[in-house]
Amino acid sequence: MSKFEENLKTAETYLERFRKEGVLNRINGESVAAISGETFESISPIDLKHLADVAKGGAADIDRAAKAAKAAFPEWKVMSGKDRKKLLHNIADAIVARAEEIAFVESIDTGQAIRFMSKAALRGAENFRFFADLAPGARDGKTLHAPNQINFTSRRPVGPVGIITPWNTPFMLSTWKIAPALAAGCTIVHKPAEFSPLTASLLVEIAEEAGLPKGVWNVVNGFGEDAGKALTEHPDIKAIGFVGEGKTGSMIMAQGAPTLKRVHFELGGKNPVIVFADSDLERAADAAIFMIYSLNGERCTGSSRLLVEASIYDEFTAKIAKRAAKIKVGHPLDPDTIIGPLIHPIHEKKVLSYFDLAKEEGATIATGGTKVDGPGGGCYVSPTLFTNANNAMRISQEEIFGPVLTAIPFADEAEALALANDTEYGLAAYLWTADLTRSLRMTDQLEAGMIWVNSENTRHLPAPFGGVKNSGIGRDGGDWSFDFYMDTVNTAIATTAHKIPKLDG
Numbered sequence: 046m047s048k049f050e051e052n053l054k055t056a057e058t059y060l061e062r063f064r065k066e067g068v069l070n071r072i073n074g075e076s077v078a079a080i081s082g083e084t085f086e087s088i089s090p091i092d093l094k095h096l097a098d099v100a101k102g103g104a105a106d107i108d109r110a111a112k113a114a115k116a117a118f119p120e121w122k123v124m125s126g127k128d129r130k131k132l133l134h135n136i137a138d139a140i141v142a143r144a145e146e147i148a149f150v151e152s153i154d155t156g157q158a159i160r161f162m163s164k165a166a167l168r169g170a171e172n173f174r175f176f177a178d179l180a181p182g183a184r185d186g187k188t189l190h191a192p193n194q195i196n197f198t199s200r201r202p203v204g205p206v207g208i209i210t211p212w213n214t215p216f217m218l219s220t221w222k223i224a225p226a227l228a229a230g231c232t233i234v235h236k237p238a239e240f241s242p243l244t245a246s247l248l249v250e251i252a253e254e255a256g257l258p259k260g261v262w263n264v265v266n267g268f269g270e271d272a273g274k275a276l277t278e279h280p281d282i283k284a285i286g287f288v289g290e291g292k293t294g295s296m297i298m299a300q301g302a303p304t305l306k307r308v309h310f311e312l313g314g315k316n317p318v319i320v321f322a323d324s325d326l327e328r329a330a331d332a333a334i335f336m337i338y339s340l341n342g343e344r345c346t347g348s349s350r351l352l353v354e355a356s357i358y359d360e361f362t363a364k365i366a367k368r369a370a371k372i373k374v375g376h377p378l379d380p381d382t383i384i385g386p387l388i389h390p391i392h393e394k395k396v397l398s399y400f401d402l403a404k405e406e407g408a409t410i411a412t413g414g415t416k417v418d419g420p421g422g423g424c425y426v427s428p429t430l431f432t433n434a435n436n437a438m439r440i441s442q443e444e445i446f447g448p449v450l451t452a453i454p455f456a457d458e459a460e461a462l463a464l465a466n467d468t469e470y471g472l473a474a475y476l477w478t479a480d481l482t483r484s485l486r487m488t489d490q491l492e493a494g495m496i497w498v499n500s501e502n503t504r505h506l507p508a509p510f511g512g513v514k515n516s517g518i519g520r521d522g523g524d525w526s527f528d529f530y531m532d533t534v535n536t537a538i539a540t541t542a543h544k545i546p547k548l549d550g
């Protein structure tokens with residue numbers, strides 16, 4: 046039996062429970078159907094066939110979950126840092142123990158290649174370990190001396206929080222949002238994306254089996270416009286950590302306004318990768334290819350705009366086109382597959398529409414630009430490169446969120462910078478040059494929350510993660526996560542019998 050056939054068999058063993066039992070909500074430590082009894086269907090992007098019936102939560106389910114999170118908060122927030130650290134490490138251990146199951150379920154549910162999902166499952170465990178180690182210091186603050194007083198600050202968890210996640214690498218992303226919230230002492234109501242609900246139910250189950258008390262973490266499935274909206278409007282939910290599209294973020298801001306919801310947004314990007322002629326062109330090509338064609342191009346930090354110095358534009362884009370054409374599109378459980386099917390026919394339709402648009406706008410499709418008849422007949426598209434493009438085209442401005450790269454030439458440093466910044470987004474930017482002084486000049490002016498020089502996106506978990514402009518509000522990572530999930534409180538103690546004004550003479 047080939048490894049691929051073996052993978053298909055293994056996946057079936059993990060999927061059986063979802064086919065039989067469906068996906069339920071998890072509220073106060075119990076798996077429950079939606080109060081309405083309604084379900085929605087989750088399909089696999091591989092063959093568009095039924096995967097599971099999923100509880101279709103709404104406002105009543107969110108209310109139940111928010112009340113459970115509120116009831117669990119007083120006890121959870123006072124757990125010692127030492128115990129919290131131990132528990133979060135236990136969750137990480139439990140994720141590692143079930144990493145294969147998580148990776149297989151995620152691959153089938155999202156269409157992401159198994160080679161990337163096995164790493165994403167382990168990265169989820171790493172996220173828990175990272176925040177576990179920070180938990181004992183989460184409440185710490187500063188001491189600030191004044192002539193007549195000592196001020197000291199401390200941090201307190203804000204209360205129950207809502208976490209709303211998208212469908213691209215949902216498992217890893219959920220851990221990235223949930224682990225710091227738990228480390229801070231918040232309780233949680235999680236609303237996973239409706240296109241990819243499976244691994245969220247595994248994650249909460251794993252956490253509770255590892256010892257997480259009931260009600261600390263609740264999961265309500267459902268659609269954005271009802272379950273998601275109700276979560277953002279619920280008065281017991283003090284903050285919303287959201288990852289998704291900008292237009293959804295703006296709705297969440299409006300929905301949360303009446304209850305003065307604190308928000309943290311990780312949104313979309315149209316991230317430039319700028320390649321100067323003096324750079325190591327082989328490495329630059331490797332990185333550009335990796336950052337747009339891995340994870341099906343469904344990646345917020347994907348390098349979707351390739352800005353190339355004019356003197357090497359033809360040669361460099363020809364090289365990318367040739368290499369992209371060789372990337373294997375196939376079944377996500379095939380160990381050789383790089384690009385699996387896109388998440389859903391609705392998203393596939395959107396990505397395909399940009400192939401037509403590129404032609405209408407006068408760009409050249411240097412490679413790809415077609416639907417692929419892949420195994421199962423699902424949402425497969427070819428790795429694509431548009432050349433002869435300019436930055437004003439919609440293919441250069443809009444987030445396509447697929448394996449689709451638009452290449453634009455630039456004449457000099459000033460133009461490279463202007464093109465890179467000429468976008469509503471500002472999540473990530475990648476710069477390739479051998480000139481150190483230029484890299485310092487450019488990084489000082491690039492409008493992006495995260496900039497990598499001579500590198501693909503390699504994450505260092507203590508470093509801040511987030512975007513500027515329409516790519517986000519707030520930062521995750523290290524202590525920045527605690528700034529969002531916690532309130533800072535200042536206490537001032539008089540150290541002298543200073544003069545207090547007497548108002549009655």
Ligand code: NAD
Nearest residue numbers: 210211212237238269273274289290293296311312313345
């Ligand atoms: P989306 O905004 O459509 O949905 C995200 C989540 O929001 C889903 O759970 C959805 O149900 C929910 N939602 C929808 N409407 C809502 C409403 N009115 N109120 C509350 N919740 C609502 O995004 P998507 O299509 O699932 O994900 C792709 C997007 O996510 C891309 O733009 C991508 O760049 C972005 N993303 C950003 C990052 C980052 O870190 N910056 C990471 C991953 C994905």
